[in-house]
Amino acid sequence: MSAGTFTPAPGAAPVSRMILAQTALETRMLLRNGEQLLLTVIIPALLLVLFSAVDIVDTNAEKSVDFLAPGILALAVMSTAFTGQAIATGFDRRYGVLKRLGASPLPRWALMAAKTLSVLVTEVLQIALLTAIAFALGWSPHGNPLAAAALVLLGTAAFSGLGLLMAGTLKAEATLAAANLVFLLLLVGGGVIVPMEKFPGAVQSALGLLPISALSDGLREVLQHGAGLPWADVAVLAVWAVLGLGAAAKLFRWE
Numbered sequence: 645m646s647a648g649t650f651t652p653a654p655g656a657a658p659v660s661r662m663i664l665a666q667t668a669l670e671t672r673m674l675l676r677n678g679e680q681l682l683l684t685v686i687i688p689a690l691l692l693v694l695f696s697a698v699d700i701v702d703t704n705a706e707k708s709v710d711f712l713a714p715g716i717l718a719l720a721v722m723s724t725a726f727t728g729q730a731i732a733t734g735f736d737r738r739y740g741v742l743k744r745l746g747a748s749p750l751p752r753w754a755l756m757a758a759k760t761l762s763v764l765v766t767e768v769l770q771i772a773l774l775t776a777i778a779f780a781l782g783w784s785p786h787g788n789p790l791a792a793a794a795l796v797l798l799g800t801a802a803f804s805g806l807g808l809l810m811a812g813t814l815k816a817e818a819t820l821a822a823a824n825l826v827f828l829l830l831l832v833g834g835g836v837i838v839p840m841e842k843f844p845g846a847v848q849s850a851l852g853l854l855p856i857s858a859l860s861d862g863l864r865e866v867l868q869h870g871a872g873l874p875w876a877d878v879a880v881l882a883v884w885a886v887l888g889l890g891a892a893a894k895l896f897r898w899e
Contacts, residue, residue: 660848662750668756671765674728684723684770689777692716695837696781704839713778713785714863715836720770720855721796722834725763725803727827733811734819742898754897759806767800771897774792792863794873798881799859805888806855810898830856835864853882 659663674680693700696709704711736742745755775783810819832838834856840848851857862877 646737649826657749658823659751659754662847663754663758666750666755667761670762674732674762674766677732680728680732681738684720684728685773688716688720688723688770688774689720689759691837692774692777693781696778698709700748701838704841704883707782707784709778709781709783710785710840710868711736711773711851711864712801712837714867715860716774716778717796718829718834718856718860719836720774720798721767721859722803722830724766724770726802726807727761727823728807729759729804730807730810730823731820733808733818734814734823737811738816741899756808761896763800763804765827767796771796785867787868788872789796791866795859795866795877795881796878798878798885799855800889802859802881802884804854805885805890805892808892808896809888812892812898835860853880854865858884 654814674840692709692712696707699708701708702742733742742755750758778785806835807823810822814822830836833843833851835851836856840851840857840861844853858877858880862874862881865871865874865877
């Protein structure tokens, strides 16, 4: 046995391992939070079942679930990437968690990467659950799943940027109130449950520029109507992603 075999070699772990460990921690914290589970899983599932089973809103579709399922998937993305992430990050910032992690060997960009990966893991679980429920309700999706996945990734980028911007510039209590208010407003006016055609023309044009409207409409074009990648919706989501992530990177305060 050569000398020095048992000599300690202190040092930081590889960044990739630190990101994976932080991702696992962030995901476990999210799944253990009852309020976040209510927002990200229970509310979307209940809305899908309720509005599919009861003819409350005229969706102009043969089966309500064919219209509702893509919109609820978009809502699930928003609830995790925007609302949930904004609230969790806002309180991490208030209690000094971000400051302490920023002083650790984990680089700040790697911390944000871990939070993003945690969002994606949660979204995969959400989409799997909501898809199973939709199939049980008689959903018949069409179109290319890769196009739907591309829209989900773009929507995640857009909502993550906006969520981090809110969490990094507002106080935690203000973030909590604002994120939940935006969630409710976009649930009603983002084409998730109520078709955009129900709104007046001028209002409809303005609402169509929102990221939730672009994501729900894009997923509906692909999964309900079997269309290809809807480039107009892609463009709206890409603009929001660039603006949100760019502003978050510039304005985010760690303390």
